[in-house]
Amino acid sequence: MLKIENLNKSFGDNHVLKDVNLDINKGEIVMITGESGVGKTTLIRCLCGLEEYDAGKVLFLEDGEESQNKSIGLVSQSFDLFPHFNVMKNITYALIKVKKYKKEDAVKKAKELVDLLGLSGLEDYYQYQLSGGQKQRVAIARALAMEPQYLCFDEPTSALDYKLRDSVGEIIKTVASRGTGVIVITHDREFARKYANRVYELGA
Protein backbone atom coordinates (compact mmCIF):
# COMPACT_ATOMS: atom_id res chain seq x y z
CA MET A 1 0.00 0.00 0.00
CA LEU A 2 1.10 3.54 -0.76
CA LYS A 3 0.21 5.67 2.23
CA ILE A 4 0.17 9.46 2.02
CA GLU A 5 0.02 10.98 5.51
CA ASN A 6 -0.63 14.65 6.26
CA LEU A 7 1.26 15.76 3.21
CA ASN A 8 1.90 19.52 3.04
CA LYS A 9 3.50 21.48 0.27
CA SER A 10 3.82 25.21 -0.35
CA PHE A 11 5.32 27.24 -3.17
CA GLY A 12 6.29 30.41 -1.30
CA ASP A 13 3.04 31.77 0.17
CA ASN A 14 0.94 29.45 -1.93
CA HIS A 15 -0.04 26.59 0.39
CA VAL A 16 -0.99 24.08 -2.28
CA LEU A 17 -1.30 20.75 -0.46
CA LYS A 18 -2.85 20.92 3.02
CA ASP A 19 -2.81 17.75 5.12
CA VAL A 20 -3.45 15.38 2.27
CA ASN A 21 -4.24 11.82 3.42
CA LEU A 22 -4.72 9.06 0.89
CA ASP A 23 -4.04 5.33 0.63
CA ILE A 24 -3.58 3.47 -2.62
CA ASN A 25 -3.67 -0.31 -2.57
CA LYS A 26 -1.89 -2.47 -5.06
CA GLY A 27 -4.15 -3.52 -7.88
CA GLU A 28 -6.44 -0.59 -7.21
CA ILE A 29 -7.29 2.34 -9.50
CA VAL A 30 -7.61 5.61 -7.59
CA MET A 31 -8.63 8.65 -9.59
CA ILE A 32 -7.81 12.13 -8.35
CA THR A 33 -10.08 14.97 -9.38
CA GLY A 34 -10.31 18.61 -8.35
CA GLU A 35 -10.31 22.09 -9.75
CA SER A 36 -7.52 23.37 -11.88
CA GLY A 37 -4.63 24.62 -9.76
CA VAL A 38 -5.68 22.69 -6.66
CA GLY A 39 -2.42 20.71 -6.65
CA LYS A 40 -3.12 17.38 -8.36
CA THR A 41 0.03 17.42 -10.46
CA THR A 42 2.02 18.66 -7.48
CA LEU A 43 0.74 15.72 -5.41
CA ILE A 44 1.89 13.05 -7.85
CA ARG A 45 5.17 14.87 -8.38
CA CYS A 46 5.72 14.57 -4.63
CA LEU A 47 4.99 10.83 -4.84
CA CYS A 48 7.47 10.39 -7.69
CA GLY A 49 10.26 12.30 -5.99
CA LEU A 50 10.18 15.20 -8.45
CA GLU A 51 9.08 17.69 -5.81
CA GLU A 52 10.21 18.04 -2.19
CA TYR A 53 7.38 18.33 0.30
CA ASP A 54 7.40 20.40 3.49
CA ALA A 55 5.73 18.05 5.95
CA GLY A 56 4.04 14.67 6.12
CA LYS A 57 4.98 11.27 4.85
CA VAL A 58 4.84 9.12 1.74
CA LEU A 59 5.15 5.50 2.87
CA PHE A 60 5.56 2.40 0.73
CA LEU A 61 4.07 -0.31 2.94
CA GLU A 62 4.24 -4.09 2.60
CA ASP A 63 2.16 -6.05 5.15
CA GLY A 64 2.14 -2.97 7.37
CA GLU A 65 5.94 -2.68 7.32
CA GLU A 66 7.90 -0.09 5.39
CA SER A 67 9.15 -1.70 2.20
CA GLN A 68 12.57 -1.41 0.61
CA ASN A 69 10.89 -1.38 -2.77
CA LYS A 70 9.85 2.22 -3.38
CA SER A 71 9.32 1.85 -7.10
CA ILE A 72 6.86 4.19 -8.73
CA GLY A 73 6.36 5.18 -12.35
CA LEU A 74 4.96 8.26 -14.03
CA VAL A 75 3.25 8.93 -17.33
CA SER A 76 3.32 12.71 -17.43
CA GLN A 77 1.11 14.92 -19.55
CA SER A 78 3.95 15.66 -21.94
CA PHE A 79 5.12 12.00 -22.00
CA ASP A 80 8.74 13.18 -22.21
CA LEU A 81 9.92 10.37 -24.44
CA PHE A 82 13.60 10.48 -25.29
CA PRO A 83 13.54 11.95 -28.81
CA HIS A 84 16.93 10.57 -29.86
CA PHE A 85 15.92 6.97 -29.05
CA ASN A 86 13.48 4.91 -31.05
CA VAL A 87 10.48 3.25 -29.40
CA MET A 88 12.39 0.07 -28.54
CA LYS A 89 15.30 1.91 -26.96
CA ASN A 90 12.96 4.19 -25.01
CA ILE A 91 11.49 1.08 -23.41
CA THR A 92 14.71 -0.89 -22.88
CA TYR A 93 17.15 1.87 -21.88
CA ALA A 94 16.45 1.98 -18.14
CA LEU A 95 16.19 -1.82 -17.98
CA ILE A 96 19.71 -2.08 -19.33
CA LYS A 97 21.22 0.87 -17.48
CA VAL A 98 19.45 0.59 -14.13
CA LYS A 99 18.30 -3.02 -13.82
CA LYS A 100 21.40 -4.30 -15.66
CA TYR A 101 19.43 -6.47 -18.06
CA LYS A 102 21.30 -7.99 -20.97
CA LYS A 103 20.20 -6.36 -24.19
CA GLU A 104 18.42 -9.49 -25.51
CA ASP A 105 16.48 -9.91 -22.28
CA ALA A 106 15.48 -6.26 -22.25
CA VAL A 107 14.31 -6.49 -25.86
CA LYS A 108 12.33 -9.64 -25.08
CA LYS A 109 10.60 -7.94 -22.19
CA ALA A 110 9.97 -4.82 -24.26
CA LYS A 111 8.42 -6.94 -27.03
CA GLU A 112 5.82 -8.25 -24.57
CA LEU A 113 4.93 -4.67 -23.60
CA VAL A 114 4.88 -3.60 -27.25
CA ASP A 115 2.32 -6.34 -27.90
CA LEU A 116 0.31 -5.57 -24.79
CA LEU A 117 0.04 -1.91 -25.77
CA GLY A 118 -0.58 -2.45 -29.46
CA LEU A 119 2.66 -0.85 -30.56
CA SER A 120 3.92 -3.62 -32.84
CA GLY A 121 5.41 -2.33 -36.04
CA LEU A 122 6.44 0.94 -34.38
CA GLU A 123 9.59 -0.38 -32.65
CA ASP A 124 11.96 1.58 -34.88
CA TYR A 125 9.98 4.82 -34.91
CA TYR A 126 11.14 8.01 -33.25
CA GLN A 127 8.79 10.14 -31.23
CA TYR A 128 8.39 12.73 -33.97
CA GLN A 129 6.91 9.98 -36.13
CA LEU A 130 4.28 8.99 -33.54
CA SER A 131 0.77 10.28 -32.89
CA GLY A 132 -0.20 11.58 -29.45
CA GLY A 133 -1.91 8.33 -28.50
CA GLN A 134 1.07 6.27 -29.65
CA LYS A 135 3.49 8.45 -27.69
CA GLN A 136 1.36 7.93 -24.62
CA ARG A 137 1.46 4.17 -25.04
CA VAL A 138 5.23 4.24 -25.45
CA ALA A 139 5.46 6.28 -22.24
CA ILE A 140 3.29 3.67 -20.51
CA ALA A 141 5.42 0.82 -21.85
CA ARG A 142 8.60 2.60 -20.75
CA ALA A 143 7.22 3.03 -17.24
CA LEU A 144 5.86 -0.55 -17.04
CA ALA A 145 9.16 -2.05 -18.14
CA MET A 146 10.60 -1.06 -14.76
CA GLU A 147 7.81 -3.02 -13.03
CA PRO A 148 6.87 -0.26 -10.61
CA GLN A 149 4.55 -1.14 -7.73
CA TYR A 150 2.61 2.04 -8.40
CA LEU A 151 2.03 3.99 -11.57
CA CYS A 152 0.82 7.59 -11.85
CA PHE A 153 -0.95 9.10 -14.84
CA ASP A 154 -1.39 12.86 -15.22
CA GLU A 155 -4.57 13.51 -17.21
CA PRO A 156 -4.17 10.57 -19.58
CA THR A 157 -7.37 11.32 -21.49
CA SER A 158 -7.00 15.07 -21.97
CA ALA A 159 -5.52 14.83 -25.47
CA LEU A 160 -7.48 11.81 -26.69
CA ASP A 161 -10.73 11.31 -28.60
CA TYR A 162 -13.51 9.08 -27.25
CA LYS A 163 -12.31 5.84 -28.75
CA LEU A 164 -8.79 6.29 -27.46
CA ARG A 165 -10.13 7.24 -24.04
CA ASP A 166 -11.60 3.81 -23.68
CA SER A 167 -8.47 2.16 -24.94
CA VAL A 168 -6.32 3.93 -22.34
CA GLY A 169 -8.99 3.08 -19.76
CA GLU A 170 -8.65 -0.59 -20.68
CA ILE A 171 -4.85 -0.34 -20.49
CA ILE A 172 -5.12 1.16 -17.01
CA LYS A 173 -7.43 -1.70 -15.98
CA THR A 174 -4.96 -4.25 -17.34
CA VAL A 175 -2.09 -2.59 -15.47
CA ALA A 176 -4.06 -2.69 -12.22
CA SER A 177 -5.12 -6.29 -12.76
CA ARG A 178 -1.45 -7.25 -12.84
CA GLY A 179 -1.14 -5.95 -9.28
CA THR A 180 0.06 -2.40 -9.81
CA GLY A 181 -1.55 0.40 -7.81
CA VAL A 182 -2.67 3.05 -10.27
CA ILE A 183 -3.15 6.75 -9.51
CA VAL A 184 -4.86 8.72 -12.23
CA ILE A 185 -5.49 12.46 -12.38
CA THR A 186 -8.55 13.22 -14.45
CA HIS A 187 -11.13 15.93 -15.12
CA ASP A 188 -13.31 13.44 -16.94
CA ARG A 189 -16.17 12.34 -14.66
CA GLU A 190 -17.45 9.71 -17.04
CA PHE A 191 -13.99 8.21 -17.37
CA ALA A 192 -13.64 8.15 -13.60
CA ARG A 193 -17.05 6.52 -13.12
CA LYS A 194 -16.21 3.85 -15.64
CA TYR A 195 -12.69 2.91 -14.58
CA ALA A 196 -11.99 4.06 -11.01
CA ASN A 197 -12.25 1.82 -7.99
CA ARG A 198 -12.22 4.99 -5.93
CA VAL A 199 -12.32 8.72 -6.64
CA TYR A 200 -10.48 11.16 -4.42
CA GLU A 201 -11.46 14.80 -4.71
CA LEU A 202 -8.47 16.95 -3.86
CA GLY A 203 -9.21 20.21 -2.08
CA ALA A 204 -12.78 19.25 -1.21
Place this chain on the structure above:
Amino acid sequence: MDYIIEVMPFMLSGLKTTLWVFAVTAIFSIPLGVVVCLMRLSKIRIISFLTKIYILIMRGTPLMLQITFIFFGLPIMGIVLNREIAAAIAFILNYAAYFAEIFRGGINSIDEGQFEAAKVLKLSKATTYFGIILPQVIKIVFPSVANELITLVKDTALVYVLGLGDILRAAKTLSNKDASLVPLIIAGGAYLIIIGILTFVLRKIEDKFEYYR
Protein backbone atom coordinates in the same frame (compact mmCIF):
# COMPACT_ATOMS: atom_id res chain seq x y z
CA MET B 1 52.47 31.68 -63.59
CA ASP B 2 56.21 31.80 -62.95
CA TYR B 3 55.50 34.36 -60.25
CA ILE B 4 52.97 32.07 -58.55
CA ILE B 5 55.48 29.23 -58.50
CA GLU B 6 58.12 31.56 -57.17
CA VAL B 7 56.02 32.76 -54.20
CA MET B 8 54.47 29.34 -53.46
CA PRO B 9 56.98 28.09 -50.86
CA PHE B 10 56.60 31.26 -48.78
CA MET B 11 52.81 31.18 -49.06
CA LEU B 12 52.74 27.50 -48.10
CA SER B 13 54.78 28.08 -44.98
CA GLY B 14 52.21 30.77 -44.06
CA LEU B 15 49.42 28.29 -44.76
CA LYS B 16 51.06 25.82 -42.37
CA THR B 17 50.88 28.38 -39.55
CA THR B 18 47.23 29.15 -40.32
CA LEU B 19 46.35 25.45 -40.27
CA TRP B 20 48.12 24.55 -37.04
CA VAL B 21 46.63 27.50 -35.15
CA PHE B 22 43.22 26.42 -36.38
CA ALA B 23 43.71 22.73 -35.55
CA VAL B 24 45.22 23.22 -32.11
CA THR B 25 42.52 25.71 -31.12
CA ALA B 26 39.68 23.54 -32.40
CA ILE B 27 41.01 20.38 -30.71
CA PHE B 28 41.59 21.91 -27.29
CA SER B 29 38.99 24.65 -26.99
CA ILE B 30 35.95 22.43 -27.52
CA PRO B 31 36.64 20.02 -24.62
CA LEU B 32 37.77 22.96 -22.48
CA GLY B 33 34.50 24.66 -23.43
CA VAL B 34 32.57 21.68 -22.03
CA VAL B 35 34.48 21.96 -18.75
CA VAL B 36 33.97 25.73 -18.56
CA CYS B 37 30.28 25.26 -19.29
CA LEU B 38 29.88 22.74 -16.45
CA MET B 39 31.78 25.11 -14.13
CA ARG B 40 29.52 27.97 -15.20
CA LEU B 41 26.49 25.79 -14.34
CA SER B 42 28.05 24.62 -11.06
CA LYS B 43 25.89 24.89 -7.94
CA ILE B 44 28.99 26.04 -6.07
CA ARG B 45 28.54 29.82 -6.22
CA ILE B 46 32.18 30.84 -6.23
CA ILE B 47 33.04 28.52 -9.12
CA SER B 48 30.16 29.71 -11.24
CA PHE B 49 30.92 33.36 -10.35
CA LEU B 50 34.61 33.15 -11.28
CA THR B 51 33.72 31.34 -14.48
CA LYS B 52 31.25 34.08 -15.34
CA ILE B 53 34.01 36.68 -14.97
CA TYR B 54 36.37 34.63 -17.11
CA ILE B 55 33.73 34.38 -19.84
CA LEU B 56 32.99 38.09 -19.59
CA ILE B 57 36.65 39.01 -20.06
CA MET B 58 37.15 36.59 -22.93
CA ARG B 59 34.09 37.76 -24.79
CA GLY B 60 34.29 41.40 -23.73
CA THR B 61 37.82 42.23 -24.90
CA PRO B 62 39.37 41.86 -28.34
CA LEU B 63 41.16 38.60 -29.03
CA MET B 64 44.08 40.64 -30.35
CA LEU B 65 44.45 42.28 -26.94
CA GLN B 66 44.35 38.89 -25.23
CA ILE B 67 47.06 37.49 -27.49
CA THR B 68 49.27 40.52 -26.87
CA PHE B 69 48.61 40.43 -23.14
CA ILE B 70 49.52 36.77 -22.79
CA PHE B 71 52.75 37.14 -24.75
CA PHE B 72 53.99 40.50 -23.44
CA GLY B 73 52.11 40.72 -20.14
CA LEU B 74 52.78 37.34 -18.55
CA PRO B 75 56.63 37.67 -18.63
CA ILE B 76 56.18 40.59 -16.19
CA MET B 77 54.78 37.99 -13.77
CA GLY B 78 57.72 35.74 -14.54
CA ILE B 79 55.91 33.49 -17.02
CA VAL B 80 57.77 33.47 -20.31
CA LEU B 81 56.19 31.72 -23.25
CA ASN B 82 57.36 31.34 -26.80
CA ARG B 83 55.23 32.92 -29.52
CA GLU B 84 53.55 29.75 -30.68
CA ILE B 85 52.53 28.65 -27.19
CA ALA B 86 51.32 32.13 -26.27
CA ALA B 87 49.21 32.34 -29.43
CA ALA B 88 47.76 28.86 -28.87
CA ILE B 89 46.88 29.58 -25.23
CA ALA B 90 45.18 32.85 -26.12
CA PHE B 91 43.13 31.27 -28.90
CA ILE B 92 42.15 28.24 -26.80
CA LEU B 93 41.11 30.33 -23.78
CA ASN B 94 39.14 32.71 -25.97
CA TYR B 95 37.32 30.11 -28.02
CA ALA B 96 36.61 27.93 -24.97
CA ALA B 97 34.61 30.83 -23.51
CA TYR B 98 32.50 31.14 -26.65
CA PHE B 99 31.97 27.38 -26.87
CA ALA B 100 31.01 27.25 -23.17
CA GLU B 101 28.24 29.77 -23.77
CA ILE B 102 27.02 27.88 -26.82
CA PHE B 103 26.91 24.64 -24.79
CA ARG B 104 25.13 26.37 -21.90
CA GLY B 105 22.46 27.60 -24.29
CA GLY B 106 22.12 24.04 -25.59
CA ILE B 107 21.69 22.51 -22.14
CA ASN B 108 19.18 25.19 -21.14
CA SER B 109 17.10 24.46 -24.21
CA ILE B 110 16.60 20.82 -23.17
CA ASP B 111 13.14 20.37 -21.71
CA GLU B 112 13.04 19.90 -17.93
CA GLY B 113 10.80 16.87 -18.62
CA GLN B 114 13.82 14.99 -20.02
CA PHE B 115 15.66 15.30 -16.71
CA GLU B 116 12.50 14.36 -14.81
CA ALA B 117 11.70 11.33 -16.96
CA ALA B 118 15.28 10.13 -16.41
CA LYS B 119 14.95 10.68 -12.66
CA VAL B 120 11.69 8.74 -12.31
CA LEU B 121 13.27 5.88 -14.31
CA LYS B 122 16.08 5.95 -11.72
CA LEU B 123 18.81 6.66 -14.26
CA SER B 124 22.01 7.78 -12.55
CA LYS B 125 23.25 11.36 -12.94
CA ALA B 126 26.05 10.19 -15.26
CA THR B 127 23.74 8.09 -17.44
CA THR B 128 21.27 10.98 -17.62
CA TYR B 129 23.99 13.38 -18.71
CA PHE B 130 25.89 11.21 -21.12
CA GLY B 131 23.03 9.08 -22.44
CA ILE B 132 20.07 11.45 -22.50
CA ILE B 133 21.12 15.10 -22.31
CA LEU B 134 24.49 15.33 -24.06
CA PRO B 135 23.45 13.63 -27.32
CA GLN B 136 20.54 16.04 -27.64
CA VAL B 137 22.72 19.03 -26.76
CA ILE B 138 25.28 18.08 -29.41
CA LYS B 139 22.62 18.10 -32.09
CA ILE B 140 21.29 21.47 -30.95
CA VAL B 141 24.65 23.23 -30.67
CA PHE B 142 26.30 21.74 -33.73
CA PRO B 143 25.36 24.50 -36.21
CA SER B 144 26.64 27.20 -33.81
CA VAL B 145 29.86 25.30 -33.19
CA ALA B 146 30.34 24.92 -36.95
CA ASN B 147 29.85 28.66 -37.39
CA GLU B 148 32.40 29.38 -34.70
CA LEU B 149 34.94 27.07 -36.37
CA ILE B 150 34.55 28.91 -39.66
CA THR B 151 35.15 32.22 -37.88
CA LEU B 152 38.21 30.66 -36.28
CA VAL B 153 39.80 29.95 -39.68
CA LYS B 154 39.75 33.67 -40.41
CA ASP B 155 40.67 34.73 -36.86
CA THR B 156 43.95 32.82 -37.09
CA ALA B 157 45.32 35.79 -39.08
CA LEU B 158 45.56 37.64 -35.74
CA VAL B 159 48.74 35.73 -34.85
CA TYR B 160 50.63 38.34 -36.90
CA VAL B 161 50.66 40.57 -33.77
CA LEU B 162 53.22 38.18 -32.31
CA GLY B 163 55.22 38.20 -35.52
CA LEU B 164 54.06 34.75 -36.56
CA GLY B 165 53.80 34.36 -40.27
CA ASP B 166 50.38 33.09 -41.30
CA ILE B 167 49.17 33.00 -44.87
CA LEU B 168 47.65 36.48 -44.82
CA ARG B 169 50.86 37.99 -43.47
CA ALA B 170 52.86 36.15 -46.12
CA ALA B 171 50.56 37.52 -48.79
CA LYS B 172 50.79 41.09 -47.48
CA THR B 173 54.57 40.92 -47.29
CA LEU B 174 54.86 39.66 -50.86
CA SER B 175 52.25 42.08 -52.09
CA ASN B 176 54.20 45.05 -50.69
CA LYS B 177 57.55 43.78 -51.86
CA ASP B 178 56.49 42.97 -55.42
CA ALA B 179 53.70 45.56 -55.78
CA SER B 180 51.34 42.78 -56.87
CA LEU B 181 47.82 41.74 -55.89
CA VAL B 182 48.47 38.14 -56.90
CA PRO B 183 49.62 36.99 -53.42
CA LEU B 184 46.44 38.41 -51.86
CA ILE B 185 44.34 36.59 -54.42
CA ILE B 186 46.20 33.35 -53.65
CA ALA B 187 45.59 33.86 -49.93
CA GLY B 188 41.91 34.57 -50.53
CA GLY B 189 41.66 31.40 -52.61
CA ALA B 190 43.35 29.39 -49.87
CA TYR B 191 40.87 30.63 -47.24
CA LEU B 192 37.98 29.80 -49.55
CA ILE B 193 39.27 26.28 -50.12
CA ILE B 194 39.86 25.63 -46.40
CA ILE B 195 36.43 26.96 -45.47
CA GLY B 196 34.82 25.14 -48.37
CA ILE B 197 36.24 21.80 -47.23
CA LEU B 198 35.40 22.55 -43.60
CA THR B 199 31.83 23.48 -44.49
CA PHE B 200 31.45 20.27 -46.45
CA VAL B 201 32.79 18.09 -43.62
CA LEU B 202 30.67 19.86 -40.98
CA ARG B 203 27.59 19.50 -43.18
CA LYS B 204 28.21 15.74 -43.43
CA ILE B 205 28.47 15.47 -39.65
CA GLU B 206 25.34 17.56 -39.20
CA ASP B 207 23.46 15.21 -41.51
CA LYS B 208 24.32 12.35 -39.16
CA PHE B 209 22.09 13.99 -36.51
CA GLU B 210 19.14 14.21 -38.87
CA TYR B 211 17.74 10.82 -37.86
CA TYR B 212 15.43 12.42 -35.29
CA ARG B 213 13.78 15.76 -34.67
